[in-house]
Amino acid sequence: MSRASCAVLALLLYLAATVSAQSADLGPELWDRPRSAQAILAHPQLREAVAQLQAKPAARLRLAHGTRAETQAQAEELRAWLIALAVEPSRLMLRADAAVAGVRLELVE
Numbered sequence: 001m002s003r004a005s006c007a008v009l010a011l012l013l014y015l016a017a018t019v020s021a022q023s024a025d026l027g028p029e030l031w032d033r034p035r036s037a038q039a040i041l042a043h044p045q046l047r048e049a050v051a052q053l054q055a056k057p058a059a060r061l062r063l064a065h066g067t068r069a070e071t072q073a074q075a076e077e078l079r080a081w082l083i084a085l086a087v088e089p090s091r092l093m094l095r096a097d098a099a100v101a102g103v104r105l106e107l108v109e
Contacts, residue, residue, distance in 0.1 A: 025103070040085060053091060061093070061107060063093065074102070
C-alpha cells in the first residue's frame, strides 16, 4: 500500500470516528423488565443521548442493532418509545450492524 493510500485510509478512519464520536451501548437491564415511559426517561444513557440530540438541531440519533431478530425488535421498540416521548421521527435512524451485540445509540452530527 502506498503512502498516499495509507494517508487516505487514515483520514477516512478519523472522519468515521468523528461522525459518530458519541455512542453508548444499552445494557440488557433495559430489556429485562417491561418498559414504560418512566423507565425510558429514567435510563441515564437514553436521557443523555436525547439531551445531546436536542442540543444539536442538525444531529440525528442512530439506533444500531445486531443482526438477530431480537435486537432489531428492541431497536424498533426503542424508536417507537422515543417518538412517543416527542423525538422527531426524522431524527431517528435504525441500522443493522453485525458488530453490535445489542442496541447502540450513536449521535451523528
